[in-house]
Amino acid sequence: MAADLATMLGIYVYALYALAAYSFTYRDNSFFKFAEHTYVATSIAYNASVAYGTIRFTAVEPILTGKNFTFLIPLLVGALFIFFFSKKYFWLYRFPIAVIAGTGFGLAMSGTISAQFMAQILATIPPQLKLYVVHPTLGFQGMDTLNNWLIIIMTIGTLAYFFFSIPPETALGKAARTLGIVGRWTMMIAFGSAFGNTVMTRMNLFIGVYKNLLRDYTSFIGFTVLILVVATLEGQRAKKAEQKA
Amino acid sequence: MSYRRKEIPIVLTTILAILVICSVFFKVPEVQQAASQLQTWTANVVVNFAVIVGFIMVIKMHKSRIDRRKPGDKSWMFSAWLIGLLIVYVLLGVYGVESSRSATPTRDPTFRWIYDNVIVSLDSSMYSMLAFFIASAAFRAFKARTKEAAVLLLSGAALMLYNAPAGSVIFGPLAPQFNLLGEWILNVPNMAGFRGIVIGAAVGAISLGIRVMTGRERGYLGGGE
């Protein structure tokens, strides 16, 4: 019984917040501001709660049970974050930032070189990318060969588009400019495909919410009417106030 | 001495970055152990303290809005609601962590209920609002004013038809050929363009890392002395 009530209440609360958020597309109104502030509060509180849980059971628990006192070091470093709010000792806040930045940059740089730099370049040149594709039984594959050549030219073209340090009047500069034109057209097609995929994602996000709103028609229609009426009245009041001023 | 205020953190950043890089490229057990310990401490403890700074900043910001309220202006009530809800939900989360004896506050049913019906609802609807703006932009803003824009639009339209589960149906008997065109756009020009961008971004990330390690990039340390 309690579980059914919690589920029903959950459906109503879900509908209220979703429609309050969407009401921004009609006009800015109090319901939207309420939803916006709720979103900020619950998101930050959620993140703070999981952060508390992690610190509590990763670092504090081993110290309290006497298993591992070395966690005092990261706890003290992390505690220096509080000096962000001090004008006199603000510089102490830079130490935990330096720890996070140093570790993060080191990891990102070392991983990027192999995973995103070398791997992608190797995938654009032979032997990984064949310049002449022959199937063992079907023979020469014209379309695959053409595609591979297009990939090489288009990738180099995209990179050449961002070469700004070669003087354009030199032979190399002119070649880079020509390849850059190929790169520009390649990127137009790539960004077009990115746009097409973005439409799919955003529409699917909307469809996901819409499906949940249709779980209960009473809450959907009821809250829609309520929010539209309140938003319209607020709009009319604001217009009157503007006209008076 | 004022040089310690920025220079020492920069040196610390560089030393730690070099330690981590060496642990990846050189198989020295002591270096790898030190780097592993550094990563565990940073990930599990230090990073989580940054969240608490954000928490306090938001409370301070909204408290100052309440303090600066003018007569007749009711917007301070939203800030009061935010601060109240923030504190209540955090206390609920702390209770969830302590009562379940786990690092997971969602083990508490009330905390989980609020996550499922408030956070999920708001997160989904805030991000999905872009669907409406995309639809209105498609009508008002996405015009083929130049040849490049036309190519972008045609490529986008082809991908939209390809992505729609039944999009190729409009081509009737040519549907398989249209699907091949969609595959070709994704696997050849799109892939080549984004490969160039990924390589360029990798070069940018490496050069930014070098700039940070040599102290030329100091923005991450915050302003002031």
Place this chain on the structure above:
Amino acid sequence: MSLWKRLEAVDVRMIYLVLWILVGIPLLSPLYLPLSISPDTVKYHDAVEALPAGAVVAFGMDVSPAGYGGELGPQARATATHVLRKPVKVIFLSFWETGAPLIESVWKDPFVAALIKTKEYGKDYVNLGWIPGTETGMASFATDIWKTAEKGDYKGTKLADLPIMTNVKTVDDFYMLICIETGTPGGPEYLRQWQARNPKLKMIVGSLGVSVPANMAYVASGQYMSILRGGRGATEYQRLLNIVTPADVQGADAMTMSHVVVLAFLAIGNIAYFATKKPKTSGGKA
């Protein structure tokens, strides 16, 4: 004022209303439109199907609630159904704090729940919950899982009390990584910190549609074995596994309708633009 000029000046809220109505039609009454299966989805399916018995699979639920509700939820539920059908060990985890509770949401799916009943928690599958630290956390996890997950699983049970974790100490002990990703940290971060350390680690990715164009570079280079392309990929995968529900059909039809609506707006907007565009004068400016 001509029709085209009036169309260009239409209130933007009418456009939103048209979207609400037309996308709502298939959600109320499914149209059962046809669907073809793309090669990438077939490869994704085959990669999971080829998992050998006893393999250790990391299932990364690196999702936001918004991503889960849209495209990644169906992908995650379908992938979990398929993986749990295989005699493998599955370690669920998340590097997104908002993604960790959604692992339990995946388990509540009817198809997944039926399979979970046949498995033993701690022996066949486990949920390590949120691993903090984003990319740094990934690197820490890759080099020493037990130290990074010191807090235990999502219930607080220590790893020593979970038999599945006995021989899983570093990323070298994983056969495959399934990454359902919303953004950062996600696939590229796993490539940098996991696959760079263990080049034999197989990786398949369930991706948001918006990330698909960039992810194709990793698919083409072989770093990802394959990819599920957003909502379309999820729909195709459900068909391959034969786990399509009426709600999924409604979602797929609504996806088609929404794309048709946007295409129609694009077409009308551009026709109106060209119809109302002033011809260039001999002075050169329009």
